[in-house]
Amino acid sequence: MNEKIFRLKTFEKASYCRHFEEEVIKNLKLKNINIPTYVSAGQEFIAASMATICEDLKIKPLIFGQHRCHSIYISFGGDKVKLIDELLGRKTGCTKGMGGSASIASKEINMFGHDGLMGSNGPIGVGACFATNHPTIVFLGDAAAEEDYVLGGLGWASTKNIPLITVVEDNNLSILTEKKVRRNWEMSDVAKSFKMQGYNIDDDPIDLLKYSEIFFKKPCLLNVNTNRIFWHAGAGKDSDDTFDRYEEEKKRLGEDALAIDKKIKEEIKNLWKKQLEK
Amino acid sequence: MEKTVREIIKETSRDHIKKNNSLIFGQCLSAVGWVGGTVPELTEKEGLIELSMADVANGGIVAGAGLSNRRPIYVIRYQGFNWFNASIILNYACKSKEIWNVPCPIFIRGIAMEGSIGPVAGSSQHSIYFKMPGIKIISPMTPNEYLIAYKDFMKNDDVMYVSEHRGSYSNTKELNDHLDDNLDLILFPISITRFEAQKAKIELEKEGYKIGIANILWIKPFLIKKEWEKAVIKSKFGGVVLDDDYTDGVASNLAYQLIKRTKKNFEVMGLKDRSAGFSKTTDNLPPSKEEIIKKCKEIIDKKGKL
Numbered sequence: 001m002n003e004k005i006f007r008l009k010t011f012e013k014a015s016y017c018r019h020f021e022e023e024v025i026k027n028l029k030l031k032n033i034n035i036p037t038y039v040s041a042g043q044e045f046i047a048a049s050m051a052t053i054c055e056d057l058k059i060k061p062l063i064f065g066q067h068r069c070h071s072i073y074i075s076f077g078g079d080k081v082k083l084i085d086e087l088l089g090r091k092t093g094c095t096k097g098m099g100g101s102a103s104i105a106s107k108e109i110n111m112f113g114h115d116g117l118m119g120s121n122g123p124i125g126v127g128a129c130f131a132t133n134h135p136t137i138v139f140l141g142d143a144a145a146e147e148d149y150v151l152g153g154l155g156w157a158s159t160k161n162i163p164l165i166t167v168v169e170d171n172n173l174s175i176l177t178e179k180k181v182r183r184n185w186e187m188s189d190v191a192k193s194f195k196m197q198g199y200n201i202d203d204d205p206i207d208l209l210k211y212s213e214i215f216f217k218k219p220c221l222l223n224v225n226t227n228r229i230f231w232h233a234g235a236g237k238d239s240d241d242t243f244d245r246y247e248e249e250k251k252r253l254g255e256d257a258l259a260i261d262k263k264i265k266e267e268i269k270n271l272w273k274k275q276l277e278k
Numbered sequence: 279m280e281k282t283v284r285e286i287i288k289e290t291s292r293d294h295i296k297k298n299n300s301l302i303f304g305q306c307l308s309a310v311g312w313v314g315g316t317v318p319e320l321t322e323k324e325g326l327i328e329l330s331m332a333d334v335a336n337g338g339i340v341a342g343a344g345l346s347n348r349r350p351i352y353v354i355r356y357q358g359f360n361w362f363n364a365s366i367i368l369n370y371a372c373k374s375k376e377i378w379n380v381p382c383p384i385f386i387r388g389i390a391m392e393g394s395i396g397p398v399a400g401s402s403q404h405s406i407y408f409k410m411p412g413i414k415i416i417s418p419m420t421p422n423e424y425l426i427a428y429k430d431f432m433k434n435d436d437v438m439y440v441s442e443h444r445g446s447y448s449n450t451k452e453l454n455d456h457l458d459d460n461l462d463l464i465l466f467p468i469s470i471t472r473f474e475a476q477k478a479k480i481e482l483e484k485e486g487y488k489i490g491i492a493n494i495l496w497i498k499p500f501l502i503k504k505e506w507e508k509a510v511i512k513s514k515f516g517g518v519v520l521d522d523d524y525t526d527g528v529a530s531n532l533a534y535q536l537i538k539r540t541k542k543n544f545e546v547m548g549l550k551d552r553s554a555g556f557s558k559t560t561d562n563l564p565p566s567k568e569e570i571i572k573k574c575k576e577i578i579d580k581k582g583k584l
């Protein structure tokens with residue numbers, strides 16, 4: 001795919017994610033949302049890029065995310081109204097109020113729910129991929145990836161040579177504990193030691209696109225460095241100068257991006273407004 | 279010729295794979311003996327899947343396979359390994375239907391045995407699963423009971439924990455309840471204790487005690503049969519629940535349910551509250567015929583005298 005078109009398509013998805021999360025933040029502050037909420041703003045280009053690549057490959061993968069999963073759901077085409085309802089604790093939510101923010105699922109987009117035990121989606125995704133031989137993506141945080149069972153599952157996935165992509169959304173934090181305090185190794189090296197392709201890259205969409213040639217052919221792992229803008233859970237910020245990929249892409253893409261941003265901001269605002277009025 | 283439990287398990291597993299394009303997962307399945315002769319001798323291509331030693335991950339892998347609706351069978355060679363294997367099964371597979379409306383049917387074969395095999399390999403561990411929602415637990419000891427378990431699994435879409443015992447694998451006979459209206463005491467045995475309970479009953483009856491037996495096949499859901507309830511209410515001293523697991527779990531809970539229903543006294547017997555070792559003197563075995571007899575006499579004689 002042409003680089004500019006890919007960037008724009010990905011930006012459009014990211015824009016839906018970003019403006020959705022902006023509304024989430026607003027409604028957390030207004031106490032319209034009253035559940036533990038894990039905002040993915042800052043990290044949205046990972047899911048958005050993966051979804052754009054999958055669309056281009058005409059593949060509808062099985063998706064196994066973890067608690068910070070709004071961007072995954074939205075990027076892969078999950079019904080936004082149903083997610084709003086879910087966050088508001090309504091029966092009409094995508095998981096009928098059972099999933100909240102952390103455990104959402106959608107049969108329409110092949111997205112399976114998460115049980116709240118960090119990393120369980122690692123081996124579960126491996127098993128689903130093995131049993132179906134269907135392209136599968138597991139999204140993990142950099143801390144969840146440390147779970148022993150994630151590593152056991154990865155080793156087996158490599159041995160069985162299944163069409164699995166493991167994406168580590170590496171925001172460097174486990175709540176507030178930095179990676180360097182927790183470990184002196186990288187997941188991309190772990191993948192390589194399991195004899196699977198492993199890469200350590202940035203969340204620039206083009207970096208992800210570069211590796212799309214190997215997707216779903218053999219198991220691979222992408223450790224994608226990214227930034228979480230808001231708190232682990234809730235609406236606060238740890239810092240005001242966190243690097244923001246969304247702003248960077250907006251600047252890079254210029255007028256086209258500004259137009260997309262404006263249009264989607266309005267669209268998402270209205271969506272929330274309408275649901276809140278119900 | 280009558281079939282053994284072992285043959286039934288093996289045949290059922292083979293048919294299950296063939297008819298349903300299913301999978302059998304486990305560790306070292308093709309090792310000497312093919313898990314006591316219960317696993318069909320198939321290749322990985324045919325559906326017999328060797329897992330690595332990553333027990334916690336393995337439970338997750340099987341849960342993931344369950345989502346595909348291929349209805350995998352998961353062989354856990356020693357029930358004690360469930361401490362690692364059960365975590366993702368219980369927290370994901372068992373909750374998936376309720377939370378996300380995505381069933382995750384898995385047939386878990388947890389296998390018990392005992393005698394000089396140390397602190398983790400011995401005995402049944404169905405109590406690990408018992409307290410959690412979304413699971414059925416059954417402990418078949420006869421050929422027909424095994425088929426009941428399998429048919430129920432195929433008719434529904436639940437996670438099923440099948441608490442097997444190697445001591446039953448050569449059994450060909452069905453085990454019937456023995457109940458009537460004027461019993462002293464009724465034994466409610468689970469798993470391998472059902473065989474000792476039968477022997478204890480015969481011995482006790484020789485000495486004039488009137489002992490009934492109500493075989494517990496379904497542990498969860500635990501349904502108290504009408505005829506059990508009636509016989510207990512009419513009995514002199516209530517009953518004893520016998521288990522091959524520690525008593526602070528399934529046994530005590532079922533006894534509680536029976537007490538609530540019948541307002542009669544119930545006692546429990548199971549593993550002693552200590553770890554097992556690797557020798558005859560340090561074993562922790564389920565209640566033997568002799569221990570059951572002693573307990574029954576204690577209850578009947580003590581209360582009979584009052």
Ligand SMILES: Cc1ncc(C[n+]2csc(CCOP(=O)(O)OP(=O)(O)O)c2C)c(N)n1
Pocket residue numbers: 067068116117118119140141142143144145171173174175232
């Ligand atoms: C098995 C387990 N251990 C610990 C926790 C508590 N916990 C919830 S989120 C979290 C940090 C997760 O960090 P990471 O996987 O990097 O994802 P992020 O929050 O950064 O997106 C922890 C420790 C948990 N939910 N499950």
